[in-house]
Amino acid sequence: MAIRGFSDLEGFLEGFNSDIRGCFADTSILFAASYDFDTHHELTANVFDILSRKALPIYNNVVVKHEFLELHRRVTIPEALSDFYTDYQSQLSQNLSKALKAHQTTHRNKITQGRSAKFNVDQIRDFMNLLKDFQVGDKDGWQILGEDYVKDRLVPIWDHFVSEFNLIQLQVSEGDNSPILNTAPSWEKVYEIMGNYLIGSSDAMIVNMFLCSKISILLTADSEMARCCENEAGSEKIIFIPDSLI
Amino acid sequence: MTETPKGPKKNAVKNFREFYQKLREDTRSKARKKAEENLKKIKDERAASSGTDKPRDLDI
Numbered sequence: 286m287a288i289r290g291f292s293d294l295e296g297f298l299e300g301f302n303s304d305i306r307g308c309f310a311d312t313s314i315l316f317a318a319s320y321d322f323d324t325h326h327e328l329t330a331n332v333f334d335i336l337s338r339k340a341l342p343i344y345n346n347v348v349v350k351h352e353f354l355e356l357h358r359r360v361t362i363p364e365a366l367s368d369f370y371t372d373y374q375s376q377l378s379q380n381l382s383k384a385l386k387a388h389q390t391t392h393r394n395k396i397t398q399g400r401s402a403k404f405n406v407d408q409i410r411d412f413m414n415l416l417k418d419f420q421v422g423d424k425d426g427w428q429i430l431g432e433d434y435v436k437d438r439l440v441p442i443w444d445h446f447v448s449e450f451n452l453i454q455l456q457v458s459e460g461d462n463s464p465i466l467n468t469a470p471s472w473e474k475v476y477e478i479m480g481n482y483l484i485g486s487s488d489a490m491i492v493n494m495f496l497c498s499k500i501s502i503l504l505t506a507d508s509e510m511a512r513c514c515e516n517e518a519g520s521e522k523i524i525f526i527p528d529s530l531i
Numbered sequence: 532m533t534e535t536p537k538g539p540k541k542n543a544v545k546n547f548r549e550f551y552q553k554l555r556e557d558t559r560s561k562a563r564k565k566a567e568e569n570l571k572k573i574k575d576e577r578a579a580s581s582g583t584d585k586p587r588d589l590d591i
Contacts, residue, residue, distance in 0.1 A: 306536070307536060318543070318544050318547065319547055319551065320551075321548050321551065321552070326544075326548075329544050330542075330544040330545060333539045333543050333544050334541070334542070334543075334544075336538045336539050337538050337539045337540060337541050337542075337543060338538075339538060340537060340538040341538045342536035342537060342538055343538070343539060364555075365562075368559060368562060368563075369562075369566075372562065372563055372566035372567075372570075373566060373569075373570070375570070376570060376573050421569045421572060421573055422569075422572060422576075429565075429569070433561065433562040433565045433566070434558065434559075434562045435558075437554070437557070437558040437561065438554050438555060438558045441554065442551070442554070445547070445550055446547060449539065449540055449543045449546055449547050449550075450539040450540070450543050450547075451536070451537045451538060451539055451540065453536055
């Protein structure tokens with residue numbers, strides 16, 4: 286079976302031999318490792334400790350970097366809004382105060398219950414519009430939120446994460462040759478994956494890069510991506526996911 | 532010479548979590564101080580504007 290639980294990873298690596306020593310990690314598993322409120326955060330510690338002991342490098346591509354940063358934006362803004370409300374509640378309009386208070390209550394409940402506290406883009410846009418009406422000097426509330434509550438948390442995380450996890454980014458353009466690749470990735474294959482599995486374009490690009498590479502292990506916490514890779518690669522590649530998702 | 536690819540550092544998840552939590556606390560602490568300054572600015576602006584708007588005694 287091409288999909289296995291993380292509990293099998295260490296045993297599998299004992300006899301592992303491949304042209305390319307390493308594994309491909311998608312956004313879901315890297316984000317889980319980086320964000321302490323993610324459902325799979327705790328179990329990632331063991332997974333990456335195994336890779337550390339085995340000195341097994343982790344590959345990813347620029348799409349993973351893009352998604353990683355976007356996910357951090359989407360969890361940092363809700364946290365920041367809750368803190369913003371705590372600090373500025375005495376000076377807010379009734380409308381803004383009501384919206385932020387409701388958000389803070391929901392956000393705290395989600396964190397306490399271990400549910401995802403990520404915003405979607407519509408929620409971000411709604412709060413952006415509300416905060417633009419709040420003014421301190423020449424700055425509006427949205428600028429204050431960015432500059433004082435979010436920026437310092439977003440700027441350093443990717444570089445620090447890369448350094449801690451020794452991530453290797455595969456940088457390949459269509460038609461390029463690389464010693465890591467069996468075949469050059471093509472956009473046609475990305476379209477095909479999107480059409481066949483109805484997954485997003487970013488996920489399809491990650492799947493495509495993994496399928497084109499000589500890397501035979503994928504780590505993911507996304508069961509859709511795992512099944513898509515399993516269908517496309519058959520038994521040639523092994524996909525490890527949290528045991529709870531099997 | 533190309534560097535040999537390495538695995539993640541020992542305790543990478545734990546180390547990154549500590550870094551992230553410190554980042555969260557430091558940002559929170561700086562934002563709180565900034566908010567105190569901004570709240571003072573708002574109060575000063577309001578005081579100044581209510582002073583300006585205060586009706587003057589009619590000069591009869």
